Amino acid sequence: MNIERTGMVEARAARHAALGDPSRLRIVDLLTLGDLSPSEIGTALGMPANLVAHHLNVLEGAGMASRSRSEADRRRSYVRLTDTALQGLVPGREERASRVMFVCTANSARSQLAAALWSTHSTIPAASGGTHPAAHIAPGAIATADRHALELPHEAPRALETVLTSSDFVVTVCDNAHEELHVPGRLHWSIPDPVRVGTDAAFDTAYDELERRITQLAPRLIAS
Missing domain, CATH: 1.10.10.10 (Winged helix-like DNA-binding domain superfamily/Winged helix DNA-binding domain)
Incomplete structure (x- = not known):
C-alpha cells in the first residue's frame, strides 16, 4: 500500500x-x-x-x-x-500517461473529436483508433469540428491494433468498443453515437460531453 x-x-x-x-x-x-x-x-x-x-x-x-x-x-x-483547505474535496486521483488513446468502434466521430479536443487541453500527446474503422471520418464530425473551430487530423480512420502501444492510456468513448475490448483498468466514457442519429444536435451533444470529461481528466494526467 x-x-x-x-x-x-x-x-x-x-x-x-x-x-x-x-x-x-x-x-x-x-x-x-x-x-x-x-x-x-x-x-x-x-x-x-x-x-x-x-x-x-x-x-x-x-x-x-x-x-x-x-x-x-x-x-x-x-x-x-489554509492554503490547502479545499484541496481534495473533489476526486483527486492522478494517473501518468505518455499518450492518451481514444477508442470508438469506427474511429469516425467520437474518438476523432476526443483526440482533437484533448490537444487543446493538454500537452500530453493523443491519438485515436477504432475496433472496426470506417472508410472515412463522418461528415457530421467534420461539421461539428468546424462549428467549434476545432482542427481534425487529415487522415482516415485507423484500426486500433495498428496504433495502440502497451504504454498508452486508453479511453473508450463508446460502449461497443469498451465491451469488445473488456480490458480492466481502461477508462470508459459512455457517450451515445451521434452518427446513428445524424443530426447537428446529436454531434454537438457528443462534442459537449467529450469536452466536459476531457476538461476534468486533463489536469489529473501527468506526463510520463
Whole structure:
C-alpha cells in the first residue's frame, strides 16, 4: 500500500467530515471571501460564542482553518482558510500517461473529436483508433469540428491494433468498443453515437460531453 497516498486520502476524508456539519460549511463559505474574527462569524451566523469555538476547533483540527493575532488589538484573532483547505474535496486521483488513446468502434466521430479536443487541453500527446474503422471520418464530425473551430487530423480512420502501444492510456468513448475490448483498468466514457442519429444536435451533444470529461481528466494526467 502506498503510505503517502493513503495519508492524502485520510486528509481528504477529514476535510469532508469537517464539512459534514451545515454550520461548519457555512463558516467555510464565509471564509472563502475573507478573514473573520470568531465574534464576527458568530454575528454573521447568529451563533453563540461557545458553538463558534467548537466548530473552529474542528476546522483547525482538519487543517482547514488557522488563526492569527490582530496587529491592532492583540486580544483579537482572525480566522482564515489554509492554503490547502479545499484541496481534495473533489476526486483527486492522478494517473501518468505518455499518450492518451481514444477508442470508438469506427474511429469516425467520437474518438476523432476526443483526440482533437484533448490537444487543446493538454500537452500530453493523443491519438485515436477504432475496433472496426470506417472508410472515412463522418461528415457530421467534420461539421461539428468546424462549428467549434476545432482542427481534425487529415487522415482516415485507423484500426486500433495498428496504433495502440502497451504504454498508452486508453479511453473508450463508446460502449461497443469498451465491451469488445473488456480490458480492466481502461477508462470508459459512455457517450451515445451521434452518427446513428445524424443530426447537428446529436454531434454537438457528443462534442459537449467529450469536452466536459476531457476538461476534468486533463489536469489529473501527468506526463510520463
